[in-house]
Amino acid sequence: xxxxxxxxxxxxxxxxxxxxxxxxxxxxxQRADTQYVARDVSTLYTAAKQRLDRGSFEExxxxxxEVERQHPYSPWARRAQLMSxxxxxxxxxxxxxxxxxxxxxxxxxxxxxxxYAYYLIALCYYEQIGDVTRDQKITLQAHDALGELIRxxxxxxxxxxxxxxxxxxxxxxxxxxxxxxxxxxxxxxxxAAGMRFRxxxxxxxxxxxxxxxxxRLVESYLALGLVEEAKRSAAVLSANYPGSEWYQRAFDLMxxxxxxxxxxxxxxxVAAGPAPAPQSARIATELATPVAAPAAxxxxxxxxxxxxxxxxxxxxxxxxxxxxxxxDTTAATPPTA
Numbered sequence: 001x002x003x004x005x006x007x008x009x010x011x012x013x014x015x016x017x018x019x020x021x022x023x024x025x026x027x028x029x030q031r032a033d034t035q036y037v038a039r040d041v042s043t044l045y046t047a048a049k050q051r052l053d054r055g056s057f058e059e060x061x062x063x064x065x066e067v068e069r070q071h072p073y074s075p076w077a078r079r080a081q082l083m084s085x086x087x088x089x090x091x092x093x094x095x096x097x098x099x100x101x102x103x104x105x106x107x108x109x110x111x112x113x114x115x116y117a118y119y120l121i122a123l124c125y126y127e128q129i130g131d132v133t134r135d136q137k138i139t140l141q142a143h144d145a146l147g148e149l150i151r152x153x154x155x156x157x158x159x160x161x162x163x164x165x166x167x168x169x170x171x172x173x174x175x176x177x178x179x180x181x182x183x184x185x186x187x188x189x190x191x192a193a194g195m196r197f198r199x200x201x202x203x204x205x206x207x208x209x210x211x212x213x214x215x216r217l218v219e220s221y222l223a224l225g226l227v228e229e230a231k232r233s234a235a236v237l238s239a240n241y242p243g244s245e246w247y248q249r250a251f252d253l254m255x256x257x258x259x260x261x262x263x264x265x266x267x268x269x270v271a272a273g274p275a276p277a278p279q280s281a282r283i284a285t286e287l288a289t290p291v292a293a294p295a296a297x298x299x300x301x302x303x304x305x306x307x308x309x310x311x312x313x314x315x316x317x318x319x320x321x322x323x324x325x326x327x328d329t330t331a332a333t334p335p336t337a
Contacts, residue, residue, distance in 0.1 A: 041071040045080065052087055061087035061096070078104070082113055085120055094124040118149040119158035126165055132175045139176075143169045167206070174204035174213075181216065194220035211237065215246035215253075222257050230254065 048063035064084035068077045085100035101117040101124075108114070125142035146166045150159045181196030197220065200213040214237040221230035234250045241247050 039070070041067060041074050041076050044070065045076050048080070048083065048087075052083070052090075055090075057087045057091035058093070061091065061093075061100075065100075078108055078111065078113075081107075082117060082120075085117070089120060089124060094128055097121075098124050115149065115153040115156045115158050118145070118152065119162065122146045122149055122162060122165070126169070129169070129172060132172065132179050136173060136176050139169060139172055143173065170204050171207040171209070174200050174207040174209040177204070178209050178213065178216075181213075185216065185220065188223075190220045190223045194224070211241040211244045211246040214241075215250045218250045218253060222253065227257075230257075 044063060044067045048060045048067065051063065052060035061084045064080045064087060067074075067080035068084070071077055081100060081104040085097045085104065088094075088097035088100060098121050101120045104111075104117050105114060122142060122145035125138055125145050128138045129142060130138065143166065146162045146169065149162045150166070153159055177196050177200045181193045181200075184190075184193035184196065194217060197213040197217045200207070200209055201217070204210070214233050217233045218230045218237070221227070221233060231254070234254050237244075237247050237250050
């Protein structure tokens with residue numbers, strides 16, 4: 001009674017065996033290039049380069065790693081490490097790309113291709129930057145990686161591109177602070193909002209968010225009843241961004257709250273032409289210094305004297321940097337190459 005079921009099971013097993021063998025062979029064919037088969041370095045590197053040219057980045061990265069594993073002391077192993085990092089970057093596998101580049105730097109920190117490895121790490125972080133409504137941990141990592149590249153290799157072509165990307169990263173971080181500040185402002189949490197806007201002014205002065213931060217700082221100070229602080233912020237906004245929309249809004253707000261309170265902001269905005277560049281070095285000091293107009297002094301009439309031959313009144317070495325620069329004739333000449 002039990003033989004027919006056993007016979008059926010045996011028949012089924014015999015029928016499934018060819019399918020399992022075919023599937024195993026297909027899988028082995030796909031992984032034929034990644035198995036450990038002793039091959040010379042030129043064959044492995046050529047195979048990886050061919051897959052890279054065809055756009056098979058994942059396969060190329062695996063074979064480049066195989067070059068390093070089978071021939072670790074070959075000169076091609078150093079180049080294979082960087083090519084592996086680039087292949088992972090092309091496949092958008094940023095974690096593996098960063099790990100490969102960092103392994104290259106840990107083994108060959110003084111190699112001539114080290115700037116490219118730092119640049120590749122910064123790019124991997126940079127291309128993962130998300131929206132300002134999300135967490136900005138990746139943005140901070142990109143900021144640190146770009147700054148490290150600029151600090152270590154300031155004269156390379158990678159640093160030139162890194163400086164442009166660093167400006168965009170700073171603008172993105174400032175946008176995040178402005179987003180959080182607007183959120184607090186909508187909830188009427190004026191102290192928290194003012195701290196966010198002040199952080200933009202202190203840390204990201206050269207970004208495009210500085211005029212809005214100054215205007216919203218005026219709003220926060222007025223809501224808290226700090227009229228003098230609001231006047232100071234409006235004066236800084238008037239001095240640095242006189243033709244902007246945010247200047248006009250701050251001026252109208254100050255005149256509505258306390259007419260005639262802001263004298264320095266009564267200058268009409270510029271009708272045409274681009275707004276002047278922000279004076280980043282002056283913003284923080286102007287915010288920390290109260291605005292006060294100097295008292296006018298009557299002009300004195302001097303008696304005319306006879307013309308005398310000029311004397312050396314510069315007192316070189318005693319008049320400070322300005323006098324020393326004027327007396328030193330070599331200060332204005334450019335350095336020789």
